[in-house]
Amino acid sequence: MGMLVDGVWHDVWYDMKESNGQFKRQPSQFRNWVTADGAAGPTGSGGFQAEPGRYHLYVSLACPWAHRTLIFRKLKKLEELISVSVVDPLMVENGWEFKIGDGATGDHLFGAATLWQIYVKANPHYFGRVTVPVLWDKKTGTIVNNESAEIIRMFNNAFNGLTGSEVDFYPEDLRADIDAMNAMIYDTVNNGVYKAGFATAQEAYAENVGELFETLDSLDERLGKGRYLFGDRQTEADWRLFTTLVRFDAVYVGHFKCNIRRIADYRHLPGYMRDLYQTAGVAETVNLNHIKQHYYRSHKTINPTGIVPVGPALDLDSPHGRAKPYAA
Numbered sequence: 001m002g003m004l005v006d007g008v009w010h011d012v013w014y015d016m017k018e019s020n021g022q023f024k025r026q027p028s029q030f031r032n033w034v035t036a037d038g039a040a041g042p043t044g045s046g047g048f049q050a051e052p053g054r055y056h057l058y059v060s061l062a063c064p065w066a067h068r069t070l071i072f073r074k075l076k077k078l079e080e081l082i083s084v085s086v087v088d089p090l091m092v093e094n095g096w097e098f099k100i101g102d103g104a105t106g107d108h109l110f111g112a113a114t115l116w117q118i119y120v121k122a123n124p125h126y127f128g129r130v131t132v133p134v135l136w137d138k139k140t141g142t143i144v145n146n147e148s149a150e151i152i153r154m155f156n157n158a159f160n161g162l163t164g165s166e167v168d169f170y171p172e173d174l175r176a177d178i179d180a181m182n183a184m185i186y187d188t189v190n191n192g193v194y195k196a197g198f199a200t201a202q203e204a205y206a207e208n209v210g211e212l213f214e215t216l217d218s219l220d221e222r223l224g225k226g227r228y229l230f231g232d233r234q235t236e237a238d239w240r241l242f243t244t245l246v247r248f249d250a251v252y253v254g255h256f257k258c259n260i261r262r263i264a265d266y267r268h269l270p271g272y273m274r275d276l277y278q279t280a281g282v283a284e285t286v287n288l289n290h291i292k293q294h295y296y297r298s299h300k301t302i303n304p305t306g307i308v309p310v311g312p313a314l315d316l317d318s319p320h321g322r323a324k325p326y327a328a
């Protein structure tokens with residue numbers, strides 16, 4: 001684990017002294033958008049037109065943020081258009097590394113050894129953390145964007161003219177509600193588990209765990225009234241929640257000490273999670289081995305022995321029971 005300082009790699013853990021033991025996630029720095037016609041998106045500059053074969057995704061199968069982009073690539077029929085390289089699950093002194101085997105693919109574009117080398121290709125003076133996912137432009141040789149929330153928005157619509165995909169996970173009439181739901185889920189659930197797990201002060205940990213379970217309790221209640229977060233319409237908000245839920249009992253309960261309840265203990269969340277998991281194509285994006293290997297072996301300050309727990313036994317393929325009574 002480390003960061004780049006003026007393009008030079010340094011092996012350093014998160015500095016939390018300034019923040020009273022609270023984990024603060026750094027904003028992503030590459031913020032251009034791929035658009036249908038190459039016009040600039042909401043941030044950054046233009047010149048990144050949706051074209052088959054032009055873009056490449058760098059992901060970790062362990063990472064919940066990168067996982068969103070893989071799900072959207074699958075559901076939006078982008079597999080033929082956007083290629084992917086998968087990093088090794090272990091992230092230690094060199095950060096994310098490229099190795100081949102057991103689901104890790106190596107770097108298909110440059111044969112690089114580490115992800116930081118890709119960041120330096122895009123910006124030789126890059127200063128900051130080296131995170132997945134990364135959306136790379138083969139044509140101009142740079143990183144278009146390294147913010148998963150934005151990459152999934154691009155995938156949702158920029159390539160529709162090429163794929164013919166019409167499914168819309170961010171429909172106009174629900175946008176404000178989806179944004180509000182995302183904000184709550186991001187802060188207290190997606191990032192909430194990290195804020196609990198990386199906390200180095202008891203109070204910071206307890207506060208974040210409390211907020212996390214308050215949100216999970218309220219979501220469980222909401223999911224008693226509809227199949228998805230917005231009734232019978234599957235949206236971006238469901239997929240953003242899913243990537244944390246599917247890691248929860250295997251990793252966050254033990255490794256991040258988010259252990260007031262398991263997802264399995266809830267009434268509606270387990271079936272909801274399996275429903276999403278069983279959506280065509282999604283199971284192939286879930287790699288519980290990478291997930292467990294990454295967290296338990298990479299965070300030496302949390303789990304110094306690097307022992308990976310054998311359990312829990314999860315059955316994501318069992319019937320989800322969610323299609324009724326919610327179907328109209």
Ligand SMILES: N[C@@H](CCC(=O)N[C@@H](CS)C(=O)NCC(=O)O)C(=O)O
Pocket residue numbers: 001002027028062063064065066129130131132133146147148149
């Ligand atoms: N805001 C980013 C966050 C991505 C992120 O933090 N990824 C983690 C893996 S789960 C990472 O690569 N961390 C490396 C580091 O912080 O040094 C996004 O959603 O794309």
